[in-house]
Amino acid sequence: MRWFGKGGACKHAPYVFALFLAVAPAWAVQPDEMLADPALEARARTISHDIRCPVCQGETIDDSNAPIARDLRIIIRERLVAGDSDAQVVDYIVARYGEGVLFNPPAKGVNLVLWLAGPALLLAGIAVAVTAGRRRKGTEVTLSAEEEARLREILKE
């Protein structure tokens, strides 16, 4: 248990495990939480897919069965019913629980490093490959005039 038990550490879940994920056998979104309006409910689901359960590691509130995740899901729905936009709902939660709940860190500030790392590395890789290719061509062995004459001789024989 020790190995598998390490990561999950969702204190409020009745059990703890993380083999390669910290997801309890999910019984997350309950029927009684759901909104009658399918459009609003769909928006709520989309938002809750990107919000991390504050007491769990690596689990969205959509998947978590921790009580606080349930509270957050209900808050999202209340805000949506009150007429908030998706961005307002997210801001509302971030204002109360911190930026750590965002599974999709916004591409600004220091997070730009995270977002731009891929494209930057790609460009660097291409640059290195092209330079190495050039250098390789430069080292291509060419025969001296003397060698070429000798080659012609051999070919004639």
Place this chain on the structure above:
Amino acid sequence: MIVELGHFALILALMVAVVQATLPMWGAHVGDRRLMALAGPAAGLQLLLIGGSFAALTWAFVVSDFSLAVVVSNSHTLKPMLYKVSGVWGNHEGSLLLWVLILAIYGAAVAAFGGGLPVRLKARVLAVQGLIGVAFMAFLLITSNPFWRLAMPPLDGEDLNPLLQDPGLAFHPPFLYLGYVGLSMAFSFAVAALIEGRVDAAWGRWVRPWTLAAWIFLTIGIALGSWWAYYELGWGGFWFWDPVENASFMPWLLAAALLHSSIVVEKRESLKAWTILLAIMAFGFSLIGTFIVRSGVITSVHAFANDPERGIFILMILGFFTGGALMLFAARAGAMEARGVFALVSRESALVANNILLSVAALVVFIGTIWPLVGQMLLGRDLSVGEPFFNAAFTPFMVALALILPPGAMLAWKRGSIGRSLRGLLPVLVLSVALGCLAFAMQTGQSALGPVGLALGAWVVFGALADLWARTGRGEISGRLARLTRLPRADWGKATAHLGLGVTIFAVAAMHSWKVEDIRVVRLGESFPLGAYEVRLDRVDEVQGPNYTSTMGRMTVTKGGALVAVLKPEKRIYPVAGMPTTEAAIDFGFTRDLYLVLGDRQKDGGWAVRSYIEPFANWLWGGALLMALGGGLSLSDRRYRVAAGARRVPVGVPAE
């Protein structure tokens, strides 16, 4: 007594590994053949000792010897035998013992089948393997000894986590380890070549089968884990971008890159330094993966504080091997001069592009995985990175890879023509775009992800078939068909693996975009619609299992009045571990899975029910299987078998 023998054998194996790591290396340096010849027997002896040690631990699990701490915390007398055995590696200590056992198997395999290797290279490879063995056995014995006895043995054990009592998971860790540790072979060959200061086509030919084998095992291991998550966790997800999943995915990506670059070394004697670097990185990421899983530093910071000893030990191993190899690389890489030159448009360049895309993708996964750690330690901020980031940042690389794959695979070596390779692919292009458009027309108002995925998958699948067909040359169809059957297995392997990738790409896109979900309260006897199906909850019963009690629903699925399936989703409680689990009931189908989950009883007497239609789910595992199968076909190609075995046999005598 048997346990003590196992313990003793492990200590002895560590001693043997010390000998294997030092004397042959010294022998190779001073040219002493007797010292070099020590490596082979040492590797064999190590396998024998670690094998004995592993058998002793297995025996302790099988007979439920509760005087051992690991057995107490991971087993129970009532547990089925399969899970008693899989419990051996279902915990930190035992899984590390499996790790070193697999390391010893690989080492012994080099000793046994590496007869054709130059003596010096073989001694150095085995010495590096021995050194890795020393590090991990020391780690095992010092921080995580599985043979620890308890002074007061309890009457019964604490049981294995019930979620792990599953056939899919019983074999998931061994496969992953075969992959992780398999990459140590490429690493050892790379370090040996750096010490030697020489890389040639033969080196590429020796490294390739080991890398290929490691990659196949990783593919199977990851697929098994993903499949387990899909059916066991009860909501039909198959990939979560969790750090521990990423830990296995990064080496897989790098192994795939290494696989392709070693082809260039072997066939064209180019990209040598890069291939060495990749081999170091691939194993480095295996170690990073081990570190992430073992220390818990990323999933949970508390676990790291609880157990700093283990995390720091692995970090030291990681630093020593990766750092040491990279320093050696910096000093010696200049000596690896390339022989083959190639034009910008050539198979070599296409493989370079493959390598750049795969390694950058792996690095993106890496940065996303450690970003929360960076935020916490360097920036003092609580940052999370999850699925939305990985989907957005990782997917473009895979799309680019899929786009260049078919034309790249058909380019000629050294100097190719894009025009020519695209001309052969024109029908494929038309077909895949048409399929994508068809899918777009058939779905109503959904995202373009599904159709794009279909087009991309079809492009790769049919591109692989077109490549295979093009290999048969020109002429009559009957002649080409005959030649098709005579193509080398490596060609078939290449086509099969690429085809598998295409199928996987399609399945991932399909499952992301066409999944149907329904959550509701259902009373007994009530039905509800699910897509084109009708689902009825017939009964809910209490059932007693061998080591659990179960609440089992009975649900009938019909389509247009015709019976499709009777499914029995369960909720189980394992009293010993005190854990509930959800057992989804799945009707597996060719184009869709029906996935039903029973939830809690509601106050009004109804039951919460979750149901899903998972489109093309089986194609995902099918695609992974095809990739592994393709690897296997390539591995069985006689050219590599002969080269890997490389006994210089006289012509006419079958090798092996």
